[in-house]
Amino acid sequence: MTTTTTARQVDPAEHAYAGELAFLAAYDGGPRPPGWRLTPRAVVTFITGSDGRELELAKEDRRDGLPSKLTIPAKFVGERALVERCVVTLAGERGLLLVGEPGTAKSMLSELLSAAVCGSSELVVQGTAGTTEDQLRYGWNYALLLAHGPSSEALVPSPILSAMRTGSVARVEEITRCLPEVQDALVSLLSDRRIAVPELAGTDGATVHAAPGFTLIATANLRDRGVSEMSAALKRRFNFETVGPIGDLAAETALVGKQARAALERVKAPFAVDDAVLEALVTAFRDLREGRSVEGWDVERPSTVMSTAEAVAVATSLALAQAYFPGDRDVLSLLPGHLLGVVRKDDPADGAKLLGYWDGAVRRRAEDGARLWRRLWELRDVLGG
Numbered sequence: 001m002t003t004t005t006t007a008r009q010v011d012p013a014e015h016a017y018a019g020e021l022a023f024l025a026a027y028d029g030g031p032r033p034p035g036w037r038l039t040p041r042a043v044v045t046f047i048t049g050s051d052g053r054e055l056e057l058a059k060e061d062r063r064d065g066l067p068s069k070l071t072i073p074a075k076f077v078g079e080r081a082l083v084e085r086c087v088v089t090l091a092g093e094r095g096l097l098l099v100g101e102p103g104t105a106k107s108m109l110s111e112l113l114s115a116a117v118c119g120s121s122e123l124v125v126q127g128t129a130g131t132t133e134d135q136l137r138y139g140w141n142y143a144l145l146l147a148h149g150p151s152s153e154a155l156v157p158s159p160i161l162s163a164m165r166t167g168s169v170a171r172v173e174e175i176t177r178c179l180p181e182v183q184d185a186l187v188s189l190l191s192d193r194r195i196a197v198p199e200l201a202g203t204d205g206a207t208v209h210a211a212p213g214f215t216l217i218a219t220a221n222l223r224d225r226g227v228s229e230m231s232a233a234l235k236r237r238f239n240f241e242t243v244g245p246i247g248d249l250a251a252e253t254a255l256v257g258k259q260a261r262a263a264l265e266r267v268k269a270p271f272a273v274d275d276a277v278l279e280a281l282v283t284a285f286r287d288l289r290e291g292r293s294v295e296g297w298d299v300e301r302p303s304t305v306m307s308t309a310e311a312v313a314v315a316t317s318l319a320l321a322q323a324y325f326p327g328d329r330d331v332l333s334l335l336p337g338h339l340l341g342v343v344r345k346d347d348p349a350d351g352a353k354l355l356g357y358w359d360g361a362v363r364r365r366a367e368d369g370a371r372l373w374r375r376l377w378e379l380r381d382v383l384g385g
Contacts, residue, residue, distance in 0.1 A: 009266060012111070012115065012120075012121050012122055013111045013112050013114075013115035013116075013121050014115040014119055014120060014121055017046070017075075017115070019066075019067075019070075020046060020070065020072055021037065021038070021046065021115070021116065021119070022065075022066060023055075023057070023066055023067065023070045023072075024038055024042040024045060024046055024072070024116075025037055025038055025042070026057055026061045026062075026063065026066060027042065027055055027057055027061065028041060028042040028045075029061065030042075033090075033091045033093075033213065034167065034212030034213045035118060035166075035167035035168070035211065035212055035213020035214075036091075036117055036118070036213060037116070037117065037118060037119045038116050038117070040087045040088070040091050042116070043087050043113070043116040043117060044080065044083050044084055044087055045072055046072060046075070046112070046116045047074075047075055047076050047083050047109070047112050047113070047116065048074050048075075048076060048080045048083050049072050049073050049074030049075070050071055050072040052071065053071065054069045054070065054071045055069065055070055055071070055072065056068060056069045057069070075108075075112055076105060076108065076109050076112060077105075077246050077251050077252070077255050078105070078109075078243065078244075078246070082241060082243070083109075085239075085241055086098075086109070086113060086241055087113070089239040089241075090113065090117055090169065090215050090217070093212075093213070093214065093215045094215065094237075094238070094239055095190050095215060095216045095217075095218065095237050095238040095239065096113075096215070096216070096217045096218070096238065096239055096241065097175070097217075097218045097219070097220060097235075097238035097239065097240050097241070098110060098217065098218070098219045098220075098241055098243050099219070099220045099221075099222060099240060099241070099242050099243070100221070100222060100242055100243035100244060101221065101222055101223065101244075101245065101305050101307060102221050102223055102305045102307055102309070103305055103307020103308055103309030103310055104243045104244060104245055104307060104308070104309075105243060105308070105309070106219040106221075106243045107173060107219055109243060110171050110173070110217045110219055111171070113169070113217060114168075114169040114171055114217060117169050117213075118163075118166075118167070118168040118169045118213065119168075120168055120169075121169075121171070122159075123159040123160070123162055123163045123168055123169070123170045123171065124159055124170070124171040124172070124173060125158065125159055125160065125170070125171070125172045125173070126173045126174065127172055127173055127174040127175050127176070127177040127178040128174070128177050128178070129177060129178075129179065129228075131177070131178045131179070131182055132182060133181070133182050133185045134158070135158055136158055136160055136172070136182065136185045136186060136189075137158055137160070137161060137185055137189075137195055138155055138156060138157050138158055138161050138195070138197065139155075139156040139158070140154055140155060140156060141153075141154045141155075141156055150199035150200055151200070151205075152200065152203070152204075152205040155197065155200070155205065159171075160172075160189070160216065161195055161208060163214055163216075164193075164194075164195065164208055164209070164210040164211065164214045165208060165211060166211060166214075167210070167211030167212050167213030167214050168213065168214065169213075169214075169215055169216070169217060170214075170215075170216050170217070171216070171217050171218070171219075172186075172216065172217075172218040172219070173218075173219050174219060174220065174221065175218040175219065175220050175230070176220045176221070176227050176228050176229065176230060177227060177228065178228055179228055180228050180229070180230075180231065183228065183230060183231065183234055184231060184233075184234065186216070186234060186237070187231070187233050187234050187237065190216065190234075190237040190238075191237065193209065193210040193214070194207055194208060194209045194210060195207070195208045218238065223305065245286075245289060245307070245308065246308055249279075249282065249283065249286060249294070252282050252286065252308055252311070253275075253278055253279050253282045255308065255312075256278060256281070256282055256308065256311045256312050256315050257273075257275070257278050257315065259312045259315075259316075260273070260278075260312055260315035260316045260318075260319055261319075263312075263316045263319075264316070264319050264320070264323065267320075269319070269320065269323035269324070270323050271319050271323070272319065272322045272323065272326075272331075273315060273318050273319045273322060273331055274331075276372055277318070277331060277332055277335070277372070278315060280332075280335070280372055280373070280376065281311060281314060281315060281318075281335060281339075282311055284335075284339060284357070285306045285307075285308075285310070285311045286306075287299045287357065287361055288301060288302055288306045288343070288353075288354070288357060289301070289305070289306035289307075293360075293361040295361070295364075297360060297361050297364065298360075299356075299357055299360065299361060300353045300356050300357070301353070302343045302346070302347070302350040302353045302354065303346040303347045303350055304342060304343060304344075304345040304346040304347070304350065306342065306343075310342050313342075314335075314338045314339070314342065317334075317338055318331050318334055318335065318338065321334055330375075332372070332375055332376065332379075333379055333382075335376065335379075336358075336376065336379050336380075336382040336383055337382055339354060340354055340382070340383055340384075351383065351384065354383060355380075355383050355384075358376075358377070358380050358383060359380075362376050362377050362380075363377055365377075
């Protein structure tokens with residue numbers, strides 16, 4: 001017997017933060033670009049937070065179902081100026097391309113922006129080597145096409161075409177994974193702001209014009225350069241913004257802990273990883289990512305990207321092991337093995353670089369008397385060296 005459930009592992013941003021979005025729509029009644037749910041300033045506040053300030057609705061803006069006061073937490077850890085530039089780009093109805101190393105929250109920022117601007121983050125195309133031009137423009141319901149010929153009813157709009165009709169934000173993830181001839185379908189679309197449907201020539205549906213507010217957010221990984229390089233013509237139709245790693249150790253540690261805790265909450269398991277272990281985990285990731293320890297010692301960088309997203313995955317694994325196998329072992333003893341798994345993703349030989357990190361930075365911290373790092377040094381044999 002099959003049981004149907006409506007529970008979701010992850011809610012889209014517009015559902016997860018519906019209360020905040022409704023509050024901000026009432027809180028800031030300033031001018032909005034065409035089709036926008038929030039003002040540009042409110043979009044920035046939604047993403048970067050209210051800096052701990054409690055925002056209060058004016059009496060005339062209060063309504064049933066909304067709190068009179070609300071503190072907006074930050075959802076994206078990064079420069080406010082970056083988010084402001086992204087919002088200005090979208091307000092000008094220009095394409096926005098978010099680039100950066102894998103795991104720097106480009107997709108999350110794209111989702112948050114579209115949810116705040118138009119109330120939907122689900123008009124998205126996932127770019128792959130198998131993505132076709134139909135997925136960017138339109139396709140057909142072939143049963144209706146064969147039965148009645150080309151018609152508006154038989155046309156299957158792409159997420160981008162749906163966004164054009166409604167004046168919404170469409171998203172293309174990993175645009176450089178798409179083949180160049182598929183990418184080129186976007187050039188005329190972003191220039192002319194319309195899609196021609198030759199099969200419907202002579203009917204009202206022969207051309208779909210973009211409604212005010214339509215724009216496009218794309219993401220691309222810097223590691224994918226050269227996979228399917230964007231043409232100069234397509235690049236000119238986007239504003240580029242680079243999303244970098246989190247610059248502050250404390251901020252990155254707090255984010256890793258927050259997201260790992262959220263993952264444990266979803267499976268209704270207790271989170272029991274000490275803050276010191278989380279800090280050691282993030283410190284190791286940052287040292288290996290940057291090629292230099294916090295003390296200034298040189299560290300050999302592995303080929304794989306030691307991203308914040310990977311750190312969250314490791315923290316979550318440590319917490320799950322502690323929750324489901326309580327008392328079996330010290331959670332810190334699991335850290336070297338998980339780090340080795342991450343480091344060897346792109347090149348198995350990079351395990352030697354992690355061993356070199358242990359013989360360098362970890363050993364020196366242990367010799368300086370740091371108890372936690374002394375324990376990590378004692379676990380060197382886990383790395384197989």
